[in-house]
Amino acid sequence: MRFSVFFFLLIALPCLADEPIVVKLKTDSSLLPLYLSCPESLKDVASILRFDLSYSGKTQVLATDAAKESQIEADLRVKRFSQAAWKKFGAAYVVSVREKDNKLEAYIYQTDSNQLRVLSDWELGSDAGEIRRRVHNLSDAIFKNFFGIEGIASTRMLFTARTSAGHNEVFEADYDGANMRQVTSEEADCLNPVYLPAKSGYTPGSFFYVSYRKGQPRIYIAPLRSGKGKAVCRIPANQFMPMPNKSRSKLAFVTDPLGRADLFVQDFDPEIGLLGKPQQIFTAYRTTASSPSFSPDGSKLAFISDKTGSPRVYMMRVPVSGGDCSQVNLELVSKESTENTCCAWSPDGKKIAYTAMTKGVRQIWVYDIATRKETQLTKGGEHKENPTWSANSLHLMYDSHADGGTCSLWLHPLAVPTPVKIVAASKNARFASLEPRSI
Amino acid sequence: MRLIRLVQLLALTVSLTSCQRKGSEVVEDTRTAGRYIGRGISSLWGNVRESRQFNSADDFHGPQDSAIGYDDSQASSSQVAFADVSGKTTYAKPTSTSDYDSYLNPSALGCESSFQNVYFETNAYFINENSDVDSMRRIEQAAQWLKSNPQANVFLAGHCDERNTAAYNQVLGLNRANMVRDILISKGINASRISTISFGKDRPAMMGSSAEVWGKNRRVEFKLSSI
Numbered sequence: 001m002r003f004s005v006f007f008f009l010l011i012a013l014p015c016l017a018d019e020p021i022v023v024k025l026k027t028d029s030s031l032l033p034l035y036l037s038c039p040e041s042l043k044d045v046a047s048i049l050r051f052d053l054s055y056s057g058k059t060q061v062l063a064t065d066a067a068k069e070s071q072i073e074a075d076l077r078v079k080r081f082s083q084a085a086w087k088k089f090g091a092a093y094v095v096s097v098r099e100k101d102n103k104l105e106a107y108i109y110q111t112d113s114n115q116l117r118v119l120s121d122w123e124l125g126s127d128a129g130e131i132r133r134r135v136h137n138l139s140d141a142i143f144k145n146f147f148g149i150e151g152i153a154s155t156r157m158l159f160t161a162r163t164s165a166g167h168n169e170v171f172e173a174d175y176d177g178a179n180m181r182q183v184t185s186e187e188a189d190c191l192n193p194v195y196l197p198a199k200s201g202y203t204p205g206s207f208f209y210v211s212y213r214k215g216q217p218r219i220y221i222a223p224l225r226s227g228k229g230k231a232v233c234r235i236p237a238n239q240f241m242p243m244p245n246k247s248r249s250k251l252a253f254v255t256d257p258l259g260r261a262d263l264f265v266q267d268f269d270p271e272i273g274l275l276g277k278p279q280q281i282f283t284a285y286r287t288t289a290s291s292p293s294f295s296p297d298g299s300k301l302a303f304i305s306d307k308t309g310s311p312r313v314y315m316m317r318v319p320v321s322g323g324d325c326s327q328v329n330l331e332l333v334s335k336e337s338t339e340n341t342c343c344a345w346s347p348d349g350k351k352i353a354y355t356a357m358t359k360g361v362r363q364i365w366v367y368d369i370a371t372r373k374e375t376q377l378t379k380g381g382e383h384k385e386n387p388t389w390s391a392n393s394l395h396l397m398y399d400s401h402a403d404g405g406t407c408s409l410w411l412h413p414l415a416v417p418t419p420v421k422i423v424a425a426s427k428n429a430r431f432a433s434l435e436p437r438s439i
Numbered sequence: 440m441r442l443i444r445l446v447q448l449l450a451l452t453v454s455l456t457s458c459q460r461k462g463s464e465v466v467e468d469t470r471t472a473g474r475y476i477g478r479g480i481s482s483l484w485g486n487v488r489e490s491r492q493f494n495s496a497d498d499f500h501g502p503q504d505s506a507i508g509y510d511d512s513q514a515s516s517s518q519v520a521f522a523d524v525s526g527k528t529t530y531a532k533p534t535s536t537s538d539y540d541s542y543l544n545p546s547a548l549g550c551e552s553s554f555q556n557v558y559f560e561t562n563a564y565f566i567n568e569n570s571d572v573d574s575m576r577r578i579e580q581a582a583q584w585l586k587s588n589p590q591a592n593v594f595l596a597g598h599c600d601e602r603n604t605a606a607y608n609q610v611l612g613l614n615r616a617n618m619v620r621d622i623l624i625s626k627g628i629n630a631s632r633i634s635t636i637s638f639g640k641d642r643p644a645m646m647g648s649s650a651e652v653w654g655k656n657r658r659v660e661f662k663l664s665s666i
Contacts, residue, residue, distance in 0.1 A: 168641075189641065191605070191609070212539070212636075215539040215540075215541075215594075215634070215636065216539070216634065216635075216636050217609075217636070217637070238613055238635060238636060238637060240609050240610070240613075241606065241609075254610065256613055256617055256635070259617045259620065259621055260614070260617060261610045261613050261614060261617075286565060288610050288611075288613075288614055290606055290607065290609070290610045291606050304606075304607075311607065339603075341603065341604040341606050341607040342604055342606045342607075355604055362603075362604060383604075385604035385605060385606065386604070386605065386606065403601065403602070403648045404601055404646070404647070404648045430605060431605070
């Protein structure tokens with residue numbers, strides 16, 4: 001009897017102590033303070049630069065004050081920045097933008113290395129849209145000078161939003177939500193827009209999306225310029241969630257020709273379209289798969305499956321075209337969180353983002369592949385979904401809504417505790433896809 | 440006596456551990472455990488349901504599978520879901536791929552009593568032919584009408600309530616529609632007469648955020664081509 005009690009307590013105690021481990025992602029400690037100086041005459045330029053550098057993922061823009069402005073003026077007079085002064089101000093970086101001969105001239109200074117560079121002859125252009133684009137380019141040039149990697153200020157994004165006719169069409173905008181334009185004119189609901197990655201040295205010119213124009217949802221590919229889509233996949237079934245790999249050689253998607261939503265992968269050529277035969281790469285009894293996302297090298301696929309009851313994130317090796325899939329090895333990613341959806345592999349290959357039901361609210365989680373740790377990125381009472389990575393893997397964008405509410409788009413640098421709203425809920429903006437770049 | 444006490448202690452242990460966790464977590468993990476237990480028992484009889492690739496329709500139509508593929512009688516090969524390089528499909532297209540919105544509500548044809556919505560529990564899409572009596576009755580009524588009107592085609596639209604993500608609901612709605620499709624086919628309706636579509640949570644039948652509203656939105660609706 002005593003042994004029985006001891007035995008059951010031995011089993012029970014670990015279970016009683018089995019609280020989920022939630023590791024909060026470290027936030028603002030890694031942001032580097034940057035001081036930005038712009039004259040009043042360049043107020044609009046300053047506003048764009050301030051946003052870009054505040055949400056760059058690496059820097060935190062300090063508040064403007066008179067002492068720092070005086071120091072800037074003194075430094076510009078002698079064309080040399082005072083390392084001692086800026087160390088005292090606590091600024092790791094200093095950016096001073098002035099107008100010269102109708103062009104911008106930017107002095108960018110790194111305090112620690114005492115390095116000063118000048119980006120000059122930066123033309124602004126004529127209309128407001130062109131000015132924004134040029135200033136975003138300047139932001140990225142500044143960012144690259146400081147950190148040696150590309151920024152995202154000049155990237156674009158695709159998403160769906162509701163039109164006045166009541167349909168959800170594909171829109172494109174700058175990453176900060178400006179310069180928004182409707183791309184498709186399907187006169188039907190559209191979903192899952194995703195850029196087709198461009199070849200090296202180019203920016204994307206085409207995108208995939210799903211449209212209900214023919215009744216059943218089908219995958220289309222369209223040039224960004226015209227938005228006129230052509231059907232991609234000939235399978236006569238519902239088609240969802242197109243996802244190309246980075247090298248543009250394969251397309252993963254979900255379709256149900258066999259009566260169940262399964263994962264398919266097919267070879268792809270941007271000049272020709274889908275090649276050969278679609279390959280069903282994962283299926284299981286009474287199980288559905290969704291949200292495929294390739295690793296950057298294209299060798300693995302992350303996706304959502306409910307094979308064990310609750311939808312979870314899994315990884316698998318992408319089989320060789322036409323190869324045997326009868327012995328598929330899946331690696332479970334989301335061990336701590338449950339009810340996962342919408343997984344997205346980061347462009348640097350180090351992380352996978354996904355949603356998880358967390359205390360009754362869907363939050364964005366990030367899985368670190370090297371450490372195998374899951375961390376909760378977002379908080380708050382609104383449901384978040386459809387995370388998409390920035391090209392430099394420093395940001396996530398996702399849509400967020402309250403119960404029964406419409407969706408807004410939010411940009412969340414991983415190093416910043418709070419996100420910033422990019423597109424308002426009045427648009428019911430969903431399914432964001434940030435432009436991929438060769439980083 | 441000892442056995443009774445052991446069982447009592449086990450029950451006490453389970454109740455103590457369960458109370459530490461939220462109800463939804465217990466439900467989810469119970470489902471997970473149930474799946475594994477089910478698979479374990481099935482494997483004793485040799486029914487191993489690991490992932491496998493379907494190379495042909497014969498492979499897919501396994502003895503334990505409940506899903507039924509599209510009719511590929513016009514196919515030039517036995518392979519399902521494979522399109523050859525020339526662009527010719529190797530499977531028959533369902534005839535009813537026209538715009539869903541051009542299909543008619545059953546009430547427009549005076550047959551709404553034969554096509555009542557089929558409703559589902561949260562996160563569920565499977566219909567148990569033995570226990571889901573009301574759902575089976577509704578599908579049987581639809582099948583009978585379709586048999587009596589062989590010229591009509593049907594579009595099955597799967598819907599979800601607002602609570603999960605759009606991506607999840609796209610697939611769940613599809614599963615619900617396909618579940619009803621499979622049962623219609625098993626009742627003798629030709630697969631080529633049936634199309635499926637999922638609207639996820641984008642076309643709710645009722646607006647609001649309550650258990651009653653959610654229940655009304657988790658459904659499969661029928662629409663018919665004109666006779």
